[in-house]
Amino acid sequence: MFRTGKHIRVRIHLGSVAFGLASMFSATVFAAEAAPQAGNIWGAQIKVSRGVVSIERDGQRYPGLVGARLKEKDVIQTGGNGSVGVMFNDNSTLSLGPDAEVILQRYAYDSTTYMGAFDAYIKRGTVSVQAGNIAKQAPDAMRMVTPKAELSGTAKNYVVSVGE
Amino acid sequence: MNRLLIILALALTASACAHRDNYVLLPDSTGQAGTLNVKPVEGGKPIKLDQPYQAASSTLGGGFEEGTSSEQDVKKRYAAALDASPPPVARFTLYFLEGSDELTPASKRDLEAIMAEITARPAPDIVVVGHTDRVGTVADNDRLAKRRAESFKKRLQERGLADDAIQTAGRGEREPLIETPDETAEPRNRRVEILVR
Numbered sequence: 064m065f066r067t068g069k070h071i072r073v074r075i076h077l078g079s080v081a082f083g084l085a086s087m088f089s090a091t092v093f094a095a096e097a098a099p100q101a102g103n104i105w106g107a108q109i110k111v112s113r114g115v116v117s118i119e120r121d122g123q124r125y126p127g128l129v130g131a132r133l134k135e136k137d138v139i140q141t142g143g144n145g146s147v148g149v150m151f152n153d154n155s156t157l158s159l160g161p162d163a164e165v166i167l168q169r170y171a172y173d174s175t176t177y178m179g180a181f182d183a184y185i186k187r188g189t190v191s192v193q194a195g196n197i198a199k200q201a202p203d204a205m206r207m208v209t210p211k212a213e214l215s216g217t218a219k220n221y222v223v224s225v226g227e
Numbered sequence: 228m229n230r231l232l233i234i235l236a237l238a239l240t241a242s243a244c245a246h247r248d249n250y251v252l253l254p255d256s257t258g259q260a261g262t263l264n265v266k267p268v269e270g271g272k273p274i275k276l277d278q279p280y281q282a283a284s285s286t287l288g289g290g291f292e293e294g295t296s297s298e299q300d301v302k303k304r305y306a307a308a309l310d311a312s313p314p315p316v317a318r319f320t321l322y323f324l325e326g327s328d329e330l331t332p333a334s335k336r337d338l339e340a341i342m343a344e345i346t347a348r349p350a351p352d353i354v355v356v357g358h359t360d361r362v363g364t365v366a367d368n369d370r371l372a373k374r375r376a377e378s379f380k381k382r383l384q385e386r387g388l389a390d391d392a393i394q395t396a397g398r399g400e401r402e403p404l405i406e407t408p409d410e411t412a413e414p415r416n417r418r419v420e421i422l423v424r
Contacts, residue, residue, distance in 0.1 A: 108352055110313035110424070130350035146311035150352075150424050152394065154316055160307035174356070174396030175369060189308040211248050211268055211285050217261035218276075220253040222305045226246035226285075 105132040106170035107151040111158070115142030135170045139163075141188065153179060155195030155205065163188020168208075172197060181205040189224045248285035249304075251296045252276040267291055317344045319421040320404075321379070325412060326362075326371075328378035342386060344423045352424050353388065355379050357397045360416040361409045365399055373397030379419050 109116070109131045116127030119138040125131070127139060127147055141147055141163045148158040153172045159165060164186040172179035177200035185207055198205035198217070207214040209225045252263045263276040265283040271290040274283045282296040302309070319341050321334035345351045357372035357379075376395035383393055403416045 108350060108424075110350060111311045113311065146307045148311040148313040150313040150316075152354075154422070154424070156313050158308050158311040158313070160305065160311070163308075174354075174394070175373075175398060176401075189305050191305060191308040191312055193312070208268075209248060211289070212250070212283075212291065213266045213268060214250060214263055215266075216263040216275075218252055218263040219255040219259070219261055221263050221276075222251050222253060222301060222308065224249040224304065226248060 104134055105152075106135060106167070106172065107133040107149050109133065109147060110150050110156075111146070111148030113147070114145035114161070116140070116145045116147040117142075133167060135167055137167050139165045139167070151181070151195060153177065153181070153196035155181060155197065156191075156193040157183065158191045160189035163190060165190060176200070179204055182208065184208045185223055185225050186210070187225050189222065191222050192220065194219050248291075249282060249296075250276075250284075251280060251282040251301055251305075252278070253301065254279035265291055313424070314348070317423040319344075319423070320418050321421065322414060323375055323417040323419070325414070325417060328371075328375045330379075338382070341421055341423065345388070348423065351392065353383060353393045354422040354424065355383075355393060355395045356420045356422065357395070358402060358404070358416060358418050358420070359400050360411065360413040361400045361403070361407055362412050369397050369399035371397075372399045375417075375419050379421070 109127055109129055112127055112129045117140050118125045118127045118131060118133065119140065120136070133139070133149060139147060139149065139159060141159050141161055143161050146158065146160050148156065150156050151170065152174065157165060166184040166186065168184050169180050169182040177196040179197040179200070181197050181204065192207055194205055202217045203215050205215060207223060209223065214221070214223065250263070250265055252260050254260050258279070260277060260279045265274040265276065267273065267290055269289045274291050274293050276283060280296045280298065280301070282294045283291045284294055286292050319337060321337055322331045323329060324331060345353065355376040357374070357376035359368040359372050363371070373395065376397055380393045380395050384390060400416070403413070404418065405413050405415050407413050407416070
């Protein structure tokens, strides 16, 4: 391997010690509690929002506007005229029709290895699902759960309708 | 008035009873469907869907039955949800000079197309994914890949993009565009992918 000058090589070497420690540390955190990657607590962003859309976080309610960021444990709700489209860090998307409620139970994603965990609970309404890198890496790592069933697999696109 | 209320109540009850859960597997952009496993929470027989528009519907007994939906059915029933899907991710690939984070001259010019795509979106967020060829160790390449991504992020920030709108990732040599044996220099694998989302 002969690709860099001496200066850069030294810097890379020093950097690699720090990087090694950092990645060991984040790997431990990931295994212990599947926390989102350090430095990025946000797992998703609202890209499309129509009518009444709200986000419930720690008991507080926020408007679900275009650009709003979402994280694990957030609850997404749409009103009778509402719909919302959400893009996750691993390029998965969920879009909800009217009168829908989805709880982001778990979202963890490692953008280097594409390992992660994505569990959403679809409580009611219609939802269109597009699987991203997490499911591509490990199909069982992405699960859509309804009151009646648990869905997972290599499917890239599917739709879910849950009654009251 | 009373009669109207009764009719309304009956209609609501009927529609609530008639509503069953319905899950439909859709084809992706290439026509492939993959598989979708439907595992009933109450136990019962799981259903495996593996054909486009194959569907699972809940039964009154708590189980599921397999059926077939169609493109028209799905478009009608799921219109609002489908219509709210985020616009597809726009992907660009830029190439680097060997062992460095310096873009090739052609890739420097592609930057303009990327900026146009970014400004066309209401809430753009960008993912910069660095890749390397297989010269060097996996760990070194992870760092080089991340460095390429970070260097490109700086370039976007110089154009006025906010720090928190850009995520970087280094995939190292895990995802070559061109498969090669280890320790092979391959310019087409030394790249960053820019995802405008």
